[in-house]
Amino acid sequence: MTRFIGLVFSLVLSLISWCVCAEPVTVKVGGYSFPPFVNIPDDPNQNVNGLTIDLIEALNQLQNTYQFVFVSTTPKGRYRHFNNGRIDALFFESKKWGWSDYPVEESDSYLNGGEVYIARKVAGRDQSYFDSIKDKRLMAILGYHYGFANFNSDEIFLRENFNIYLTSSHRNSIRALFSGTGIADIAVVTKSYLHQFLAENPEYKDKILISDRLDQVYNHTILIRKEHALKVSDVNQYLKTLSEQGKLQAIWSKYGIHQP
Numbered sequence: 001m002t003r004f005i006g007l008v009f010s011l012v013l014s015l016i017s018w019c020v021c022a023e024p025v026t027v028k029v030g031g032y033s034f035p036p037f038v039n040i041p042d043d044p045n046q047n048v049n050g051l052t053i054d055l056i057e058a059l060n061q062l063q064n065t066y067q068f069v070f071v072s073t074t075p076k077g078r079y080r081h082f083n084n085g086r087i088d089a090l091f092f093e094s095k096k097w098g099w100s101d102y103p104v105e106e107s108d109s110y111l112n113g114g115e116v117y118i119a120r121k122v123a124g125r126d127q128s129y130f131d132s133i134k135d136k137r138l139m140a141i142l143g144y145h146y147g148f149a150n151f152n153s154d155e156i157f158l159r160e161n162f163n164i165y166l167t168s169s170h171r172n173s174i175r176a177l178f179s180g181t182g183i184a185d186i187a188v189v190t191k192s193y194l195h196q197f198l199a200e201n202p203e204y205k206d207k208i209l210i211s212d213r214l215d216q217v218y219n220h221t222i223l224i225r226k227e228h229a230l231k232v233s234d235v236n237q238y239l240k241t242l243s244e245q246g247k248l249q250a251i252w253s254k255y256g257i258h259q260p
Contacts, residue, residue, distance in 0.1 A: 024064055024065055024066050024067040025065065025066050025067070025229045025230065026066075026067050026069060026088075027066050027067065027068045027069070027088050027089055027228070027230050028069055028071045028086065028087045028088045028089070029052065029056055029068050029069065029070055029071060029087065029088070029089050029090065029091055030071050030072075030073040030078050030081055030082070030086070030087030030089070030090045031048070031050075031052045031053075031070055031071070031072060031073065031090070031091070032072070032073050032074050032075050032077075032078060032143075033074075033075075033168065033169055034050075034075075034092070034190075035050065035169075035170060035171075035190075035192075035193045035196065036050050036051055036192055036193060036196050036255045036257075037050050037051045037052050037091070037092045037192075038050045038051075038052050038053070040072070048070065048072065050255075051091075051092065051251060051252075051255055051257075052070065052091045052092060053070060054251045054254065055091055055248075055251060056068040056069070056070055056091075058242055058247050058248075058251065059238055059242075062238055062241060062242060063238065065234075066229075066230055066234075068089075071086060071087050073086070073087060074143060075141065075142060075143025075144055075153075076142065076143035076153075077143075078090065079098065079102070082102060082104075082225070083102075088224065088225045088228050088230070089222060089223060089224045089225065089228070089230065090222070090223045091220075091222050092111065092220045092222075093220065093221060093222070093223045094218050094219065094220065094221060095221065095223065096145070096151060097145040097151065097153075098145060098151070098153060099223060103225065103226040103227070104223045104224060104225065104226060105223070105224050105225075105226055105231075105232045106221045106222070106223055106224075106232070107221045107222040107223075107224070107232050107235045107236055107239065108221065108236050108239065109219035109220060109221050110220060110221070110222075110239045110243070110248065111219075111220040111248075111252070111257070112217070112218070112219055112220070113190060113191060113192055113217075113218055113220060114190070114191050114214045114215075114216060114217040114218065115146070115147070115188055115189065115190050115191065115214060115215040115216050115218075116188070116189065116190075116191055116194065116210055116211050116213075116214055116215065117130045117133065117186050117187070117188055117210075117211040117213065117215060118174070118177070118186065118187050118188075118189060118194065118208050118209065118210050118211065119177065119185060119186050119187075119208075119209045120177050120178065120207065120208070120209065121206065121207055121208060121209045125209060126209075127211065127212055127213075129209070130186070130211040130212075130213050133148055133162075133186060134162065135163075136163065136185040136186045137163050137164075137165070137182075137183065137184050137185045137186070138162055138163060138164040138165070138184065138185070138186050138187070138188065139164075139165055139167060139172075139173040139176045139177070139183070139184040139186070139187040139188070140158070140164055140165075140166055140167075140173070140187070140188050141166065141167060141168065141169070141170070141173070141188075142155060142166040142167065142168060146188060146215055146216065147214075147215045147216035148162075148188075148215055149161070149162070151216075165183055165184060170187075170189045170190065170193045170194075170197070171197070173187035173188070173189060174187060174189065174197065174204075174208075177208075178207070188215050192255065192256075192257055194208075194210070195256050195257070196255060196256060199256060222235050222239075
């Protein structure tokens, strides 16, 4: 009997030791250039930064069951990387951005946003300039989904149906408006990036006409691979806790985002 109790005690200690020492489950969070959510500096010696990186850090500090790590991808490549297992989750996404046929689960919405049209301010130009974009030269981001195109991101479709130039960043889009080359009349940018750009470049505040009309309004969610150990219920609880602790609001404020 004493030997049996000793064996049970040893087993219990082993289980406790295993629980304590168990490694956290890795969650590979894909991210692509999408300021201010992911900022990829031109200088390779500088670290990737942005809302996604800050949220990863906050989640890792909150719990130790999962270890969230950032994995770089591209707007177009994120679907392929999801299929081949390079990434398990994406932050600040929306299922309507081409994910309907993929095995993903979607968290509760935790941040609202939108995209606006911008143009150069010139004499006589007002909000009516944005009433029609079919007759304008557009600047947009390769791989992004836009309301004006019914969220079809296929570049062949976009070029066949719009006078559009596809680039890799919002900064390039804004520069194109002022390049003097006539490459673009209108650029589509996220409200959050535009706010950041104008804060860093105040000389443009009187040079850019911003549409009252939105290209789209979106509710950011976290997308997770269905078969992954991380469950939507876990993510929703983590987001709720971070919100109650005021940590989400602190991250938003860091980037000039004012979320009700």
